[in-house]
Amino acid sequence: MTTNLSSTRPARALGIGVVALLLALLVVFFALPVAWLLLAPTKTASELVSAGPFSFGGFGNLATAWRNLTSFEDGVIFVWLKNSAIYSAGSLVLTLATSVPAGYALALTKFRGRGLLLSVTLLVMIMPSATLVLPLFLELNKLGLIGTVWSVVLPFSFFPFGVYLVYIYFATSLPAEMLEAARIDGAGEWRTFTAIALPLARPVVALVAFFSFVGNWNNFFLPYLVLPSSQQFPIQVGLNQLLSTTPSFNPVAGAGLNITSPELALSIIIAVLPVLVVFLFSQRALVSGMLAGATKG
Amino acid sequence: MTRSLRGGQAGYFFVAGYVVLLVAFGIVPTAYAFYLAFTNDRGQFTGLNQFVKVIGDYRFAPAFAHVAVYLVLWLVLLLILTVGIAVVLRGRMRPGLSATLRFLYYVPGALAGVASVLVWLFMLDPSVSPASGLLRALGFDTFSQVIAPENLPLVFVLIAFWTGAGGWIVVMYGALNNIPDEILEAARIDGAGPWKSALFVQIPMISRWIAYMAILAFAGGTQLFVEPQMLQTASLGRLDPAWSPNQLAYVLAFRYGDFNGAAAVSLILLVLGLLCAGLLVRRSGLFKVDA
Structure with a gap:
């Protein structure tokens, strides 16, 4: 176990690096749309276009969106x-x-x-x-x-x-x-x-x-x-x-x-x-x- | 053996409730689809005429070609990544990190269906998307450029992977968890x-689950409907309303009132799914269990 492990250590480190990068990219792919979605109702429709995608708009906008949505029909x-x-x-x-x-x-x-x-x-x-x-x-x-x-x-x-x-x-x-x-x-x-x-x-x-x-x-x-x-x-x-x-x-x-x-x-x-x-x-x-x-x- | 007799009577009792549901909502509707596909709207037997009619339809071949491209992309990506990630997450990783990653990958699964399409309408619209830089770098400046016909298979793969992969990672992880530590x-x-252990021990031991995932992913892929339908609505009707075979069946049924033709399209999809499933069942030994 000891000799075998030490001879493959650089290859293993590279493998771990590639795997870690893949896991991180997947976190970005899976999580960022969710983060965007959670922040979207705090902005107005025009702020969604002009402001940064992950900026927080304000609770006032959220309340307005809630009021509009819950009064729908x-x-x-x-x-x-x-x-x-x-x-x-x-x-x-x-x-x-x-x-x-x-x-x-x-x-x-x-x-x-x-x-x-x-x-x-x-x-x-x-x-x-x-x-x-x-x-x-x-x-x-x-x-x-x-x-x-x-x-x-x-x-x-x-x-x-x-x-x-x-x-x-x-x-x-x-x-x-x-x-x-x-x-x-x-x-x-x-x-x-x-x-x-x-x-x-x-x-x-x-x-x-x-x-x-x-x-x-x-x-x-x-x-x-x-x-x-x-x-x-x-x-x-x-x-x-x-x-x-x-x-x-x-x-x-x-x-x-x-x-x-x-x-x-x-x-x-x-x-x-x-x-x-x-x-x-x-x-x-x-x-x-x-x-x-x-x-x- | 007396044991099998005893078990036999109990077996009927245990499966009774499920069998009632199976007959009422599986067998009867399937038989009805067969009946519709081999008759016309007056209930007269017409042989294969419905099939000849729908296969000759100018929208038939393109719809199946669209879905074939989508399925190849989707299955390759799904099989490699979900199994690979599940093995990595079950490996030597801090349990807290593994659980956090599984949660992050799964979260979009809660948005499957209509919600995921709505989210991706935003994600693919360069004017509001957080990835607008990436979209513009790839040459997409407007939403309509993104949802051009040649991009649609990839768009649907993105949506399907975003909502579906995390759930399968959890299932694969659960299956891996069931392998005894001693082994x-x-x-x-x-x-x-780790590589050899994954390839020769872990993956073979969860092969049933992998085959099962492939079967379900294939079946789900052939029935693509909500995604192209909603994209069609969002594109102001500029997309093909019969992009997928199921949409073709829907168009036949609800635009032309041709339930018989729609049933024929559905049966063709069914036979395709069965052929693929039969192959997988044979190769994975999914049903060799005999307790």
Whole structure:
């Protein structure tokens, strides 16, 4: 170990330098647009053009942007946020209740049709979801669900990605012998699942919850088609409505409205805040939880 | 074996809820797309006529060519950088620094979808962009020059990477975290440095996740819709409204009311995704697990 290490030291130092530079460039690429976005609402539309991109404008401008944004269509942005919360939370509960047992069964029990179910799960999962949006719209229309909460929550709850994550987690991290031991001790299948598998599943539950919530909160296409009324929009569809009424990129639209670049930037920040909070919470679960897998004892 | 019988009944119980959702929102709509693609608007069976019609459409080949260029750029960048960065972040780095970097890389993921497009409309507009110096140095003085047709694949790769890569880095990091320390320790004792350890131990052990990422990225790439659609709006309609295949399907469905043609385009995308996925599944051994 000693001789080998000293002979490659200059090469290794160069490698570390290149890696560090790459990591730093990526920080610039990922973080600077966010920094710009956070500062944008503190400036006026004209200051955004003339002032430095990372300068702080003033709290007065921020208050003006807030006033303009929240008075847009009588504070409809709060309705959009509430709708997003209902759609995302409702489908998250249904997703967890269905995908965790399903992934567990696919990984650790044997039943006829298991291979078929796995294959179909993979197929539907990789199928571009937009492929299904139009037929889904017609199906929901036939069922009379268009314009209801269920037309969004139920399709959102169907989350093969979650099933696959749980499946692959149990298949790689939970030895079948542990289940066998529980069964020999006389535990039933349900007891084996709740007593052995579920406590070990916490990291993957966090992972599924995180992807489900983020994906559903940010989903645009389906709610755009199945929810006709502005009062039912989730925040993403609402943002699109804001864009089409702002003169920032479209001078023809929105003449006389108070929704300009700072208001648009503020609305983006408000729209993504819940997802940021969820990430902070989920990352802790990810890092500590992943280390507690069964194979690590 | 009695065990498999016992497990069998329980298995059905555990998957029941998911299967109901799968049938209602996966199988039935897919079958409906098939039905639409092989019939006309009066429900008469028309064989492959819908496919012949959409493939002959003058917008069909360009739309697929646009997305092919985008996919190549996107997949190469994503695979190399996310796996490489995850390995580096899981390596000998102070945990605090690693966590900070993961957080910084992930943060834009919270802006996926509409929000990210809005942010990049600003980032690519030389009049307000913090990178306006860079844009001008590259010869772009106006927003419309930046979003010229030949630049669009790169623009969408930037947006996709900005919002998507950080999330995948977290997943890859999590997968690497699941590798027992003893295995890495054994590799180190056997004389493997960080490079060898990554190439021959860590990356093979997370190959399922890598294959899975590639499958999802491909599927996501073929369905490019929100980004070109919003850019089209922001460009005052000067961009091609059928830039991507999904936009073509959307135009067929909502501008011409041609749901059958739209379903045919969607099915072509579906078959492409399936072919690629089948290849990856075979090569990565994704489904060889049998507990």
